[in-house]
Amino acid sequence: QVTLKESGPALVKSTQTLTLTCSFSGFSLSSRELCVSWIRQPPGKALEWLARIHWDDRKYYSTSLKTRLYISRDTSENQVVLTMTDMDPLDTATYYCARVTIDGTTYVDTWGQGILVTVSS
Amino acid sequence: SFELTQVPAVSVALGQTVKITCQGDILRSFYASWYQQQPGQAPILVMYAGNYRPSGIPDRFSGSYSGNTASLTITGAQAEDEADYFCHSPDNSRNQVFGGGTKLTVL
Numbered sequence: 267q268v269t270l271k272e273s274g275p276a277l278v279k280s281t282q283t284l285t286l287t288c289s290f291s292g293f294s295l296s297s298r299e300l301c302v303s304w305i306r307q308p309p310g311k312a313l314e315w316l317a318r319i320h321w322d323d324r325k326y327y328s329t330s331l332k333t334r335l336y337i338s339r340d341t342s343e344n345q346v347v348l349t350m351t352d353m354d355p356l357d358t359a360t361y362y363c364a365r366v367t368i369d370g371t372t373y374v375d376t377w378g379q380g381i382l383v384t385v386s387s
Numbered sequence: 388s389f390e391l392t393q394v395p396a397v398s399v400a401l402g403q404t405v406k407i408t409c410q411g412d413i414l415r416s417f418y419a420s421w422y423q424q425q426p427g428q429a430p431i432l433v434m435y436a437g438n439y440r441p442s443g444i445p446d447r448f449s450g451s452y453s454g455n456t457a458s459l460t461i462t463g464a465q466a467e468d469e470a471d472y473f474c475h476s477p478d479n480s481r482n483q484v485f486g487g488g489t490k491l492t493v494l
Binding site for chain 2: 305313314318326329362368370371372373374377378379
Protein backbone atom coordinates (compact mmCIF):
# COMPACT_ATOMS: atom_id res chain seq x y z
CA GLN A 267 0.00 0.00 0.00
CA VAL A 268 1.38 3.35 -1.06
CA THR A 269 1.12 6.10 1.54
CA LEU A 270 2.55 9.59 1.91
CA LYS A 271 2.31 11.89 4.91
CA GLU A 272 3.32 15.50 5.30
CA SER A 273 4.76 16.95 8.49
CA GLY A 274 5.92 20.37 9.54
CA PRO A 275 4.77 23.51 11.28
CA ALA A 276 1.12 24.56 11.11
CA LEU A 277 2.03 28.20 11.64
CA VAL A 278 4.94 30.28 10.40
CA LYS A 279 5.59 34.00 10.43
CA SER A 280 6.14 36.29 7.47
CA THR A 281 9.70 36.19 6.08
CA GLN A 282 10.46 32.88 7.81
CA THR A 283 11.50 29.73 5.97
CA LEU A 284 9.08 26.81 5.82
CA THR A 285 10.42 23.27 5.94
CA LEU A 286 8.05 20.40 5.18
CA THR A 287 8.84 16.70 5.25
CA CYS A 288 7.09 14.02 3.24
CA SER A 289 7.43 10.51 4.67
CA PHE A 290 6.37 7.78 2.31
CA SER A 291 6.05 4.01 2.20
CA GLY A 292 5.03 1.33 -0.24
CA PHE A 293 7.37 2.39 -3.03
CA SER A 294 10.97 3.31 -3.69
CA LEU A 295 12.19 6.64 -5.02
CA SER A 296 14.93 4.72 -6.81
CA SER A 297 12.38 3.51 -9.37
CA ARG A 298 12.87 5.30 -12.68
CA GLU A 299 9.19 5.90 -13.33
CA LEU A 300 8.34 7.29 -9.88
CA CYS A 301 8.85 10.77 -8.48
CA VAL A 302 7.55 12.87 -5.60
CA SER A 303 5.95 16.27 -6.09
CA TRP A 304 4.85 18.99 -3.73
CA ILE A 305 1.54 20.68 -4.56
CA ARG A 306 -0.33 23.33 -2.62
CA GLN A 307 -3.88 24.63 -2.44
CA PRO A 308 -4.85 27.97 -0.83
CA PRO A 309 -8.22 27.80 0.94
CA GLY A 310 -11.03 27.64 -1.63
CA LYS A 311 -8.64 27.87 -4.57
CA ALA A 312 -7.01 25.70 -7.19
CA LEU A 313 -4.13 23.27 -6.91
CA GLU A 314 -0.67 24.64 -7.68
CA TRP A 315 2.33 22.44 -8.45
CA LEU A 316 5.51 23.50 -6.64
CA ALA A 317 8.37 21.07 -7.19
CA ARG A 318 9.30 17.50 -8.12
CA ILE A 319 12.27 15.23 -7.46
CA HIS A 320 13.24 12.16 -9.48
CA TRP A 321 14.99 8.87 -8.81
CA ASP A 322 18.30 10.28 -10.08
CA ASP A 323 18.02 13.48 -7.99
CA ARG A 324 16.84 15.64 -10.89
CA LYS A 325 14.74 18.51 -9.57
CA TYR A 326 12.07 20.62 -11.24
CA TYR A 327 10.47 23.77 -9.86
CA SER A 328 7.50 26.00 -10.53
CA THR A 329 8.71 28.84 -12.75
CA SER A 330 7.04 31.46 -10.58
CA LEU A 331 8.40 30.15 -7.26
CA LYS A 332 11.73 28.57 -8.15
CA THR A 333 13.84 31.24 -6.46
CA ARG A 334 12.18 30.39 -3.12
CA LEU A 335 12.00 26.59 -3.32
CA TYR A 336 14.39 23.76 -2.69
CA ILE A 337 13.50 20.06 -2.81
CA SER A 338 15.69 17.24 -1.55
CA ARG A 339 15.42 13.56 -0.74
CA ASP A 340 16.70 11.05 1.76
CA THR A 341 16.34 7.77 -0.07
CA SER A 342 17.40 5.66 2.90
CA GLU A 343 14.74 7.28 5.09
CA ASN A 344 12.04 7.39 2.40
CA GLN A 345 11.60 11.11 2.86
CA VAL A 346 11.40 14.16 0.63
CA VAL A 347 11.90 17.63 2.08
CA LEU A 348 10.66 20.95 0.69
CA THR A 349 11.96 24.29 1.88
CA MET A 350 10.30 27.54 0.94
CA THR A 351 11.93 30.81 1.88
CA ASP A 352 10.53 34.26 2.61
CA MET A 353 7.05 33.09 3.52
CA ASP A 354 4.14 35.50 3.03
CA PRO A 355 0.48 35.36 4.17
CA LEU A 356 -0.40 34.63 0.53
CA ASP A 357 1.46 31.32 0.96
CA THR A 358 -1.19 30.15 3.41
CA ALA A 359 -2.38 26.85 1.94
CA THR A 360 -2.70 23.13 2.36
CA TYR A 361 0.55 21.58 1.18
CA TYR A 362 0.41 18.09 -0.31
CA CYS A 363 3.15 15.69 -1.19
CA ALA A 364 2.25 13.18 -3.84
CA ARG A 365 3.66 10.32 -5.85
CA VAL A 366 3.99 11.00 -9.55
CA THR A 367 4.22 8.30 -12.19
CA ILE A 368 6.02 9.10 -15.42
CA ASP A 369 5.65 6.26 -17.93
CA GLY A 370 4.98 7.98 -21.23
CA THR A 371 2.53 10.25 -19.48
CA THR A 372 2.71 12.10 -16.17
CA TYR A 373 0.11 11.84 -13.46
CA VAL A 374 -0.24 12.04 -9.70
CA ASP A 375 -1.37 8.60 -8.61
CA THR A 376 -1.32 8.98 -4.84
CA TRP A 377 -1.69 12.00 -2.57
CA GLY A 378 -0.83 12.59 1.04
CA GLN A 379 -3.48 13.89 3.39
CA GLY A 380 -2.07 17.41 3.25
CA ILE A 381 -0.91 19.83 5.92
CA LEU A 382 -2.43 23.25 6.42
CA VAL A 383 0.22 25.91 6.82
CA THR A 384 -0.87 29.36 7.95
CA VAL A 385 1.44 32.33 7.52
CA SER A 386 0.91 35.15 9.98
CA SER A 387 1.98 38.70 9.40
CA SER B 388 3.92 29.36 -19.08
CA PHE B 389 1.16 26.99 -20.13
CA GLU B 390 -2.37 27.18 -18.76
CA LEU B 391 -5.26 24.78 -18.48
CA THR B 392 -8.71 26.37 -18.52
CA GLN B 393 -11.76 24.86 -16.85
CA VAL B 394 -15.30 26.14 -16.50
CA PRO B 395 -15.70 27.10 -12.80
CA ALA B 396 -18.98 25.30 -12.21
CA VAL B 397 -21.36 22.84 -13.86
CA SER B 398 -24.48 21.08 -12.68
CA VAL B 399 -26.18 17.85 -13.64
CA ALA B 400 -29.41 16.18 -12.71
CA LEU B 401 -29.09 12.95 -10.78
CA GLY B 402 -28.64 10.05 -13.21
CA GLN B 403 -27.86 12.27 -16.19
CA THR B 404 -24.61 12.72 -18.12
CA VAL B 405 -22.18 15.58 -17.64
CA LYS B 406 -18.98 16.52 -19.45
CA ILE B 407 -16.28 18.55 -17.70
CA THR B 408 -13.76 20.13 -20.04
CA CYS B 409 -10.15 21.27 -19.80
CA GLN B 410 -8.66 23.41 -22.52
CA GLY B 411 -5.02 24.18 -23.23
CA ASP B 412 -2.54 24.11 -26.10
CA ILE B 413 -0.29 21.79 -24.10
CA LEU B 414 -2.96 19.10 -24.43
CA ARG B 415 -2.06 18.76 -28.10
CA SER B 416 1.22 17.23 -26.89
CA PHE B 417 0.49 15.63 -23.52
CA TYR B 418 -2.29 13.63 -21.92
CA ALA B 419 -4.36 15.17 -19.17
CA SER B 420 -5.15 13.46 -15.90
CA TRP B 421 -8.19 14.20 -13.76
CA TYR B 422 -8.65 14.47 -10.00
CA GLN B 423 -11.75 14.49 -7.83
CA GLN B 424 -11.66 16.41 -4.57
CA GLN B 425 -14.38 16.13 -1.95
CA PRO B 426 -14.67 18.97 0.60
CA GLY B 427 -11.92 18.81 3.19
CA GLN B 428 -10.19 15.87 1.55
CA ALA B 429 -7.12 15.33 -0.60
CA PRO B 430 -7.69 14.86 -4.32
CA ILE B 431 -7.86 11.39 -5.83
CA LEU B 432 -6.94 10.31 -9.34
CA VAL B 433 -9.97 9.39 -11.46
CA MET B 434 -8.54 9.36 -15.01
CA TYR B 435 -5.11 9.31 -16.62
CA ALA B 436 -3.44 8.84 -20.02
CA GLY B 437 -6.57 9.85 -21.84
CA ASN B 438 -9.07 7.21 -20.86
CA TYR B 439 -7.54 4.99 -18.17
CA ARG B 440 -9.32 4.60 -14.84
CA PRO B 441 -7.42 3.63 -11.70
CA SER B 442 -8.79 0.60 -9.93
CA GLY B 443 -11.77 1.46 -7.76
CA ILE B 444 -13.02 4.28 -9.99
CA PRO B 445 -16.49 3.49 -11.33
CA ASP B 446 -16.85 2.92 -15.06
CA ARG B 447 -19.35 5.77 -15.31
CA PHE B 448 -16.21 7.96 -15.50
CA SER B 449 -14.60 8.21 -18.94
CA GLY B 450 -12.13 10.48 -20.68
CA SER B 451 -11.84 11.83 -24.21
CA TYR B 452 -9.96 14.36 -26.35
CA SER B 453 -10.67 16.76 -29.18
CA GLY B 454 -7.92 19.08 -30.40
CA ASN B 455 -6.68 21.07 -27.40
CA THR B 456 -9.51 19.99 -25.11
CA ALA B 457 -9.65 17.05 -22.74
CA SER B 458 -12.97 16.01 -21.28
CA LEU B 459 -14.09 13.98 -18.30
CA THR B 460 -17.56 12.51 -18.74
CA ILE B 461 -19.72 11.09 -15.98
CA THR B 462 -22.49 8.93 -17.41
CA GLY B 463 -25.30 8.55 -14.90
CA ALA B 464 -24.05 11.01 -12.28
CA GLN B 465 -24.54 10.00 -8.65
CA ALA B 466 -24.88 12.17 -5.57
CA GLU B 467 -21.40 11.11 -4.43
CA ASP B 468 -19.90 12.54 -7.61
CA GLU B 469 -20.59 16.06 -6.37
CA ALA B 470 -17.09 17.45 -5.90
CA ASP B 471 -14.40 19.65 -7.38
CA TYR B 472 -12.62 18.29 -10.44
CA PHE B 473 -9.14 19.37 -11.54
CA CYS B 474 -7.32 18.55 -14.74
CA HIS B 475 -3.51 18.28 -14.87
CA SER B 476 -0.80 17.92 -17.45
CA PRO B 477 2.96 18.12 -17.76
CA ASP B 478 4.36 20.83 -20.00
CA ASN B 479 7.33 21.09 -22.35
CA SER B 480 9.64 22.06 -19.51
CA ARG B 481 8.68 18.96 -17.49
CA ASN B 482 6.76 21.12 -15.07
CA GLN B 483 3.26 20.20 -13.97
CA VAL B 484 0.17 22.34 -14.54
CA PHE B 485 -3.28 22.17 -12.95
CA GLY B 486 -6.49 23.65 -14.25
CA GLY B 487 -8.48 26.07 -12.14
CA GLY B 488 -11.01 23.41 -11.20
CA THR B 489 -14.69 22.76 -11.88
CA LYS B 490 -17.25 22.50 -9.11
CA LEU B 491 -19.78 19.83 -10.01
CA THR B 492 -23.23 20.03 -8.44
CA VAL B 493 -25.57 17.05 -8.70
CA LEU B 494 -29.18 18.22 -8.55
